[in-house]
Amino acid sequence: MKLNQNFILREIAGEAMLVPTGEISAKINGFIALNEVGAVIVKKLAEGCEISDIVKALTDEFDVDEETALRDAESFLKGLRENEVVTD
Amino acid sequence: MPSNYTRYIDFLTYKAAQAGIPLSGTFELTARCNLDCKMCYIHKKANDSLVKKSEMSAAEWIDIARTAQKAGMFLLLVTGGEPFLRPDFFEMYDEFKSLGLSVSINTNGTLITEKVVRHLAENSPARVNLTLYGASEETYSRLSGDETAFSRAYKAVEMLKEAKIPLKLNYSLTPMNKCDFDKICDFAEKNQLPLQPATYMFPPVRACELCKYNTVRVPADEAAEYAFRYDVRRFGENMAERCKSMLAGNVIAEDKECMELPTDAPSSEKIRCRAGLTAFWLTYSGEMRPCGMMQVPTVPMRELGFAEAWQKIRAEREKIFIPKACTECSMRSACESCPASCYAENGSFNTVPKYSCDKTAAYLRLAQKYIRKPLI
Numbered sequence: 051m052k053l054n055q056n057f058i059l060r061e062i063a064g065e066a067m068l069v070p071t072g073e074i075s076a077k078i079n080g081f082i083a084l085n086e087v088g089a090v091i092v093k094k095l096a097e098g099c100e101i102s103d104i105v106k107a108l109t110d111e112f113d114v115d116e117e118t119a120l121r122d123a124e125s126f127l128k129g130l131r132e133n134e135v136v137t138d
Numbered sequence: 139m140p141s142n143y144t145r146y147i148d149f150l151t152y153k154a155a156q157a158g159i160p161l162s163g164t165f166e167l168t169a170r171c172n173l174d175c176k177m178c179y180i181h182k183k184a185n186d187s188l189v190k191k192s193e194m195s196a197a198e199w200i201d202i203a204r205t206a207q208k209a210g211m212f213l214l215l216v217t218g219g220e221p222f223l224r225p226d227f228f229e230m231y232d233e234f235k236s237l238g239l240s241v242s243i244n245t246n247g248t249l250i251t252e253k254v255v256r257h258l259a260e261n262s263p264a265r266v267n268l269t270l271y272g273a274s275e276e277t278y279s280r281l282s283g284d285e286t287a288f289s290r291a292y293k294a295v296e297m298l299k300e301a302k303i304p305l306k307l308n309y310s311l312t313p314m315n316k317c318d319f320d321k322i323c324d325f326a327e328k329n330q331l332p333l334q335p336a337t338y339m340f341p342p343v344r345a346c347e348l349c350k351y352n353t354v355r356v357p358a359d360e361a362a363e364y365a366f367r368y369d370v371r372r373f374g375e376n377m378a379e380r381c382k383s384m385l386a387g388n389v390i391a392e393d394k395e396c397m398e399l400p401t402d403a404p405s406s407e408k409i410r411c412r413a414g415l416t417a418f419w420l421t422y423s424g425e426m427r428p429c430g431m432m433q434v435p436t437v438p439m440r441e442l443g444f445a446e447a448w449q450k451i452r453a454e455r456e457k458i459f460i461p462k463a464c465t466e467c468s469m470r471s472a473c474e475s476c477p478a479s480c481y482a483e484n485g486s487f488n489t490v491p492k493y494s495c496d497k498t499a500a501y502l503r504l505a506q507k508y509i510r511k512p513l514i
Contacts, residue, residue, distance in 0.1 A: 058238025062161065062210045063153035069212075069238035075262040079304050081240065083146055 051127070053095045054137050057082075061089075068092060074134060082135070087112065091126060095136060101127070150212070154416040159210035160448050162417040164430055165203070167230070168193055168219040169422045173246055174283035175271060177312045177354045179344045180219055192423045194440075196226040200233045202420065205444040207237045213264075217244035217430075219422070228257055240264040244308075246271070247294035248287045255294075259301040266298055267334075269308040273321035281314040299329065309335040311364055313356055319364055323371055337365040338474055338497065340431050340482045358493050362500035370508075381505035384472040404459040404488040409477045414455025418448060428455050431478035463490045472505075473498040 053059070056074040060067050066089035068082040084092055090111050094104050101123060108119040130136040140148070154161040169189050171181040182189045194202075203214070214234055221227055222245055234241050247268040258266070270291055272278045279285035298305045309315075309322050319335070326333035339355040355361070373380050411417075414428030414435075421427070424440035426447040435454035439447035458477050464470060475494035483491035 058236070060212065060238045062212055063150060063157050063159055065150060065153065067212075069240065071235045071238065072261050075235070076259055076302070079262065079264065080143055 051095060051100065052098045052137050053092065054135055057135055059092055059096050066092065068135060078133065082133070087122070088126065091123060095130075147213075151412060151416050154210060155412075157210075158449075158452060159416060160206060160418050161210060162213040162215070162412065163206055163211050164215040164217060164417075164419045165199060166217050166219070166420060166422045166430065167199065167221045167224055167227070170223055171218060171220040171246070172223060172248060172284075173220070173271075173287055175281055175310075176314065177281075177310065177339060179340070179342055182219065184220075184223055189422075194422065194424055196224075196229045198424075198440075199230050202439075202444055203230075203234050203237060203239070207239060209445065209448065212238075212240055213242075214239045215242045215244065220246055220249060222249040222254065231263075232261060235261050235263075242267060244269070245294075246282075246287070247291040247298075248284075249290075250294035250297065252297065255297045255301050255303070258298075258303050262303055265304040265306055267306050267308055268295060268298070269310065270295075270322055270325075271310070272315045273318035273325065277315050277318050281312060295329070295331070299331070306332045306334060309333065310339060311335060311337045311356060311361065312339065312354055314354070316356060316360070316364065319367070323368060327371075335364070335368050337361045337368070338479070338494065340479065341493075343431055343433055343478075343482045358496035359500035362497045362504060365497070366501055366504040366508075378509050381509045384505055385502060385509075386471060402486070402489050403462045405462040405465040407460045407465050409455065409458040409460065411476060413478070414451050414458075418451055426451050428458075429478050432481060434481070458487050461488050461490050467495075469495070469498045469502060472502055 054074070056072040057068045057070055060069055066084040068084065070078045070081065087108065090107050091104055094107050101120070104123045105116055105119045108114060108123060109116055112119075114122075127136060131138075151161055166180075169180050169182045170184050170186055171178070172184045174181055174183075203211075216231070216234070221243060224230075231241065231243075241263050242265045243263050244267045247270075268291070271281050272288065275285040275288045278288040278291075295305065295307070307322070307326050309319070311319065322335070323333060338361060341355075356364070369380070370377050411429075413432070417428070419427045419430040420439060424438065425436045426439040427434075427436050428451055435451060437447045437450045437454070442450065460477065461480060464473070464475065467473070473494060475491045475498075477487050479491045479494055480489055481487050483489070483493055
């Protein structure tokens with residue numbers, strides 16, 4: 051899985067966001083603000099990764115079990131796919 | 139009710155202010171314009187080769203954008219003059235977009251062709267702010283010196299709207315185009331486009347640097363009438379409430395002009411806006427300022443580099459104080475004046491901007507009449 055190159059990951063004053071560019075910016079006029087968990091997931095996607103890498107990153111960073119991390123990550127990824135943020 | 143977007147930007151601005159981050163930048167790509175509007179502070183001729191030589195190159199602007207982006211810039215406004223006059227506009231624009239910046243464009247719209255619209259549609263700006271100068275060829279001719287600009291500007295509005303590119307209309311109120319004010323409001327409403335009329339026009343802020351031009355603006359009380367007229371449209375049934383809260387229990391005397399206030403002393407209250415705090419302006423020749431309406435403070439960014447220039451502007455901002463009389467004024471919550479307008483009106487941050495006082499008092503008298511308060 052990888053981040054669609056038309057999304058630029060920005061980190062400003064400790065806040066992470068995905069800024070659409072190119073053809074995506076015509077569809078999304080704005081940006082996607084990420085919370086702490088979203089930021090960890092998106093940073094992994096920016097490197098290119100599998101779901102297991104994301105789960106590991108979440109369990110390393112937060113006090114969460116693997117099952118919950120996997121479920122939450124998959125839910126988030128569904129939304130990202132729907133908005134063409136992630137390419138498989 | 140502010141949108142989620144506005145609230146998030148406010149939140150980000152708050153955090154950027156704590157950290158000294160230049161979150162919003164304005165790049166004045168050129169001082170040249172293809173129009174010749176009489177009230178404009180920055181409209182050198184399109185073919186002015188001397189001015190063209192002093193403009194920063196695309197490579198320079200791209201380098202600045204990269205540096206500013208690394209420093210935390212997110213919001214970028216591209217302006218002029220007329221930015222589309224630059225043949226290398228899209229070389230810069232495409233690069234700004236690729237940095238993950240939210241890019242807005244100020245334009246008069248007259249150079250926006252189908253090709254330009256297609257390019258913007260493929261890589262959309264956050265917003266195009268298109269300034270209309272009238273509602274007829276006659277008004278355009280009288281104000282801008284070019285009657286053909288009328289149809290080109292309105293064609294641009296049509297094309298941008300059809301391409302679903304986010305669009306806001308601006309309108310600068312002057313004696314030469316006030317006759318079209320209502321038509322412009324009607325046009326914006328009919329096309330469901332946001333409109334931001336400028337009823338306060340700054341006096342010549344860049345005349346000494348750029349060009350001599352006429353101080354052509356409507357008298358303060360007339361500016362207030364147009365502002366009030368627009369607000370009645372904008373606020374509709376909430377206008378009475380708005381008037382009450384602006385008056386805040388004060389009664390504005392009918393027979394007095396703005397009180398003679400002690401005009402020339404600073405308070406200990408600092409400038410409150412984002413200028414020099416999280417926002418900067420870069421002129422076409424590389425001067426950095428807190429705000430485009432301020433002639434000072436100004437720092438030569440090309441000599442110092444972006445980082446040092448930004449720190450200097452931040453430091454200079456801390457020395458700007460509101461005039462004492464403004465901090466004690468009963469009309470304060472209704473007044474749109476700011477340190478930039480104080481300086482533009484008087485050449486001093488400490489001095490009360492009388493035109494603004496007159497305009498505010500006139501506006502509040504209209505508010506008073508609107509809600510039928512007794513006059514004294």
